[in-house]
Amino acid sequence: MPTPNPAALEFLLTRRSRPxxxxxxxxxxxxxxxxxxxxxxxxxxxxxxxxWRFIVLERPALDAMAQMVADRGGVTGVEPEKLSKSQAEYATSPLAVVVVAAPKPSEKIPQMEQHYSAGAVCLALLNAALAAGWGANWLSGWPSRDPEITAWLGLSETESIAGIIHIGTESAIPPDRPRPDLGKLTTWFTP
Structure with a gap:
């Protein structure tokens, strides 16, 4: 019989990202x-x-990122409301960790599987922050796909941003949101 960890399972069943x-x-x-x-x-x-690898953005780097987002959004024609929201994500963030998908050449491990691993790092970091009592949110958005921004952050041409995990102290506990209907998403396969 497996040895259960009820506290860990309860955390996973009730975890909630913080806006x-x-x-x-x-x-x-x-x-x-x-x-x-x-x-x-x-x-x-x-x-x-x-x-995968990490790039940590503390306050000075977040301010520079907010300015870079404003500059790139203006050049690329991002609609003003979307641009303002994206800039505010960095201007007000207490801390952000950029999770970089950095696939390695491999005959055995497909690049897609390596990208899945980078996505799993994002969720693991988000859950670790929440479990440690911090508020956290996993975001991406157009700035994470802008080639000038990713180059400015030091990504190579073979790397991409898997996610940006914002971490700080939560100022408000959000209400829970509707969760997926497992009955609609699960198939019990019988050949």
Missing amino acids: WRTLCLPAPDRDALHPLLTAAARTPDHGKLEP
Whole structure:
């Protein structure tokens, strides 16, 4: 028989991301962030390729990112409301961790599987932050796909942003949202 961990299961069954607008200071310092990154790095990684990496954006970097988003949005014609929202995500964020999908050459492990691992890192980091008592949210949006922004962040041409995890202190607990109907999503296959 398996040994259950009811507290961990209850956390997973009730976890809830915190909207970025509700995150404020304080944010985890480097010592507090280290175990969260460690937990995220324990993600399934077929082939032990570590096809991901982290870029931590603290206040000065977030201010620069907000300006970069404003500049790029203006140049690329992002609609004003969308641009304002995207800029505010960085201008008000207490801390953000960019999870970079960094696939490695491999004859055995397909690139798609390596990207899945990077996505799993995002969820693991989000859950680690929430489990540690922080508020956190996983975002992406057009700035994460803009080639000038990704180059500015130091990504190579073979890398992409899997997600941006914003972490801080929650200022409000959001109401729960409707959850998926498992009956509509689950098939019990019988050949």
